Amino acid sequence: MSSDQEAVAADAAVEALEVGRQPMKRDEIVVCRDVHKWFGQVHVLRGIDMTIRQGEVVVIFGPSGSGKSTFIRTINRLEEHQRGDIVVDGIELTNDIRNIAAIRREIGMVFQSFNLFPHLTALDNVTLGPRKVRGWSRQRAEEKAMELLKRVGIPEQANKYPAQLSGGQQQRVAIARALAMQPKIMLFDEPTSALDPEMINEVLEVMKELAQSGMTMICVTHEMGFARAVADRMFFFDEGLVVEEGPPSQIFGSPQEERTKQFLSQILH
Amino acid sequence: MSGADLDLPRLPPAPLPPPVSTVGPAAWLRQNLFNSWAGSVATVLLGALLLLVVTASAQWVLSARWGVVTENLRLLLVGQYEPAELWRVWLDLAILSVLAGLTAARGSAPLRTLTTWLAAGQLLLGLLILTSDIGPTAAGAMLINAGLVWLGYFAGLRAGLSSRALSIAWLAFIVIAVVLLHGIPGSPLRVVPSVSWGGLLLTFLLAIAGIVLSFPFGVLLALGRRSDLLVVRALCTAFIEIVRGVPLVTILFMAAIMLPLFLPSTLRIDAVLRAIGGITIFSAAYVAENVRGGLQAIPSGQIEAANAIGLNAVQRNMYIVLPQALRSVIPANVGLFISLLKDTTLVFIAGLGLLELLGIGSSVLSRPEWFGARLEVYVFISAVFFVLCYTMSQASYRLEAAMGVGKR
Numbered sequence: 001m002s003s004d005q006e007a008v009a010a011d012a013a014v015e016a017l018e019v020g021r022q023p024m025k026r027d028e029i030v031v032c033r034d035v036h037k038w039f040g041q042v043h044v045l046r047g048i049d050m051t052i053r054q055g056e057v058v059v060i061f062g063p064s065g066s067g068k069s070t071f072i073r074t075i076n077r078l079e080e081h082q083r084g085d086i087v088v089d090g091i092e093l094t095n096d097i098r099n100i101a102a103i104r105r106e107i108g109m110v111f112q113s114f115n116l117f118p119h120l121t122a123l124d125n126v127t128l129g130p131r132k133v134r135g136w137s138r139q140r141a142e143e144k145a146m147e148l149l150k151r152v153g154i155p156e157q158a159n160k161y162p163a164q165l166s167g168g169q170q171q172r173v174a175i176a177r178a179l180a181m182q183p184k185i186m187l188f189d190e191p192t193s194a195l196d197p198e199m200i201n202e203v204l205e206v207m208k209e210l211a212q213s214g215m216t217m218i219c220v221t222h223e224m225g226f227a228r229a230v231a232d233r234m235f236f237f238d239e240g241l242v243v244e245e246g247p248p249s250q251i252f253g254s255p256q257e258e259r260t261k262q263f264l265s266q267i268l269h
Numbered sequence: 270m271s272g273a274d275l276d277l278p279r280l281p282p283a284p285l286p287p288p289v290s291t292v293g294p295a296a297w298l299r300q301n302l303f304n305s306w307a308g309s310v311a312t313v314l315l316g317a318l319l320l321l322v323v324t325a326s327a328q329w330v331l332s333a334r335w336g337v338v339t340e341n342l343r344l345l346l347v348g349q350y351e352p353a354e355l356w357r358v359w360l361d362l363a364i365l366s367v368l369a370g371l372t373a374a375r376g377s378a379p380l381r382t383l384t385t386w387l388a389a390g391q392l393l394l395g396l397l398i399l400t401s402d403i404g405p406t407a408a409g410a411m412l413i414n415a416g417l418v419w420l421g422y423f424a425g426l427r428a429g430l431s432s433r434a435l436s437i438a439w440l441a442f443i444v445i446a447v448v449l450l451h452g453i454p455g456s457p458l459r460v461v462p463s464v465s466w467g468g469l470l471l472t473f474l475l476a477i478a479g480i481v482l483s484f485p486f487g488v489l490l491a492l493g494r495r496s497d498l499l500v501v502r503a504l505c506t507a508f509i510e511i512v513r514g515v516p517l518v519t520i521l522f523m524a525a526i527m528l529p530l531f532l533p534s535t536l537r538i539d540a541v542l543r544a545i546g547g548i549t550i551f552s553a554a555y556v557a558e559n560v561r562g563g564l565q566a567i568p569s570g571q572i573e574a575a576n577a578i579g580l581n582a583v584q585r586n587m588y589i590v591l592p593q594a595l596r597s598v599i600p601a602n603v604g605l606f607i608s609l610l611k612d613t614t615l616v617f618i619a620g621l622g623l624l625e626l627l628g629i630g631s632s633v634l635s636r637p638e639w640f641g642a643r644l645e646v647y648v649f650i651s652a653v654f655f656v657l658c659y660t661m662s663q664a665s666y667r668l669e670a671a672m673g674v675g676k677r
Contacts, residue, residue, distance in 0.1 A: 116574075119593050
């Protein structure tokens with residue numbers, strides 16, 4: 001066991017005591033039961049059920065306004081859900097700040113608009129979390145960060161500021177930043193939607209590599225090529241509900257619901 | 270196209286000089302000063318006016334009674350500070366010079382600008398002191414200090430101190446400087462009571478203390494005004510709005526008259542402290558409003574990203590929100606601090622019994638031998654303020670330019 005893994009294991013043990021981790025069924029890592037959310041009067045999530053196993057790659061797609069982004073943002077409490085249960089790796093997502101912190105330590109997130117910290121270099125963007133949240137030394141955090149920047153293919157950009165990088169490079173730094181916290185689960189919220197077409201592939205390649213390495217991934221995306229290649233299951237969202245779920249072969253080959261067929265025919269030309 | 274054209278070899282035309290009428294001083298004059306009939310008349314009239322003003326001013330400068338400045342220079346610089354203890358002021362300045370030099374060696378362009386001005390200012394002051402009643406020792410000290418700035422700079426280039434060491438040194442300097450000025454009761458370092466501090470020394474003290482204290486106070490107020498806790502938010506908002514609705518002079522009057530009335534007679538707060546308190550409270554409310562503007566400009570995605578990597582609220586503000594927000598409001602805050610420096614003159618009106626630069630100037634003028642030398646004193650005071658404010662605004666421009674790196 002490497003020292004990194006030991007540290008994570010030790011962290012996890014401490015958290016388990018603090019937040020009262022509940023036992024989960026074998027290899028289930030995210031369990032959502034009847035999740036509801038309202039924005040004012042608008043009922044945006046109308047009872048989502050989803051269980052994700054360790055190492056699974058899940059793609060969520062659907063028309064805009066269907067609640068898919070809102071849903072994955074409830075998993076790490078960027079949005080609060082108002083009814084139902086969310087359990088991540090045995091930790092129940094409640095209003096208790098310790099539970100929220102423990103869950104956020106398990107989840108990495110990549111945003112549509114990158115959200116890199118513009119006043120920090122790429123390297124400092126990646127090292128900030130490990131140094132401040134995990135208390136690593138600068139040297140240790142930088143070694144890990146360089147390893148990750150190599151993994152996403154841009155070690156030579158380490159000392160540049162986000163504004164000096166292309167969109168694709170920024171998104172790859174954002175992926176490295178999320179991975180630096182050594183999460184068990186990665187959330188991707190339309191990671192390629194803000195990119196110029198020629199940069200989409202470099203980000204998808206990194207995501208494919210990550211999927212093949214066994215990372216649990218929940219991706220909101222309309223990149224159907226990516227979904228076909230690496231997704232284990234796909235969820236079609238519409239009007240705050242899961243309309244259809246199944247493996248890519250079913251979704252692309254023989255969708256069961258009329259609404260799914262209609263939507264796919266619009267985005268697959 | 271006919272074939273004949275193609276047979277001839279085409280030579281590129283040689284570059285021609287521009288027409289004489291568009292370059293050179295004569296052309297510049299015509300374009301800028303005499304471009305039309307009306308423009309020419311305006312140029313001549315304004316030129317004549319300018320000449321008149323310049324010659325009149327020069328005549329006045331040459332014939333003015335500058336003795337009122339040179340013979341009272343000690344008062345204007347340090348007020349009633351005991352002449353025998355003046356070495357403490359010069360020693361403070363010497364430490365400041367070395368520290369500024371050391372910092373400039375590590376720092377960016379704005380710091381180097383400030384430090385250059387510090388050296389130049391002390392050089393100028395040294396020359397001024399030579400002509401005055403203070404004596405050659407002080408003048409020598411000033412010239413040595415100017416040298417110390419450069420010495421510190423080159424030592425800093427060699428040693429390469431960490432920014433943490435420099436921060437600690439600056440904090441230590443603030444304490445040492447005040448203790449040195451004030452003295453320690455019952456020790457060989459006699460106490461020089463703060464009521465005797467005055468002149469430029471007091472102006473500096475009020476301005477620097479006001480800036481150093483109101484900045485963190487204002488940042489906290491701005492954060493409080495955006496807090497999720499209703500009580501904190503209400504208190505901060507009320508404080509900011511009330512203070513911004515009141516003139517500084519009133520706050521200083523309260524510090525001078527009301528405070529002693531409400532406090533028990535055994536509890537006497539030092540007048541300098543009361544003045545600093547009033548200035549700090551006033552300035553903090555404005556700093557808070559500036560900073561609030563910077564905080565509002567931070568996109569929500571930044572906060573979400575900070576949350577997603579697991580930073581807590583304090584870390585989020587320390588490492589993500591404030592560095593970006595404060596950077597964007599530096600120009601506005603420097604403007605505020607320039608006003609603060611000039612507003613220290615209101616302390617004189619408020620009747621705290623403190624004589625800063627303007628106050629001591631006025632008290633010099635109340636002596637019979639200097640009746641009629643008002644203009645000389647006020648021109649001198651204006652010149653001092655101008656140099657200080659101009660330095661600050663120059664440093665601020667450099668700061669804005671240096672901020673370009675890593676900008677969104």
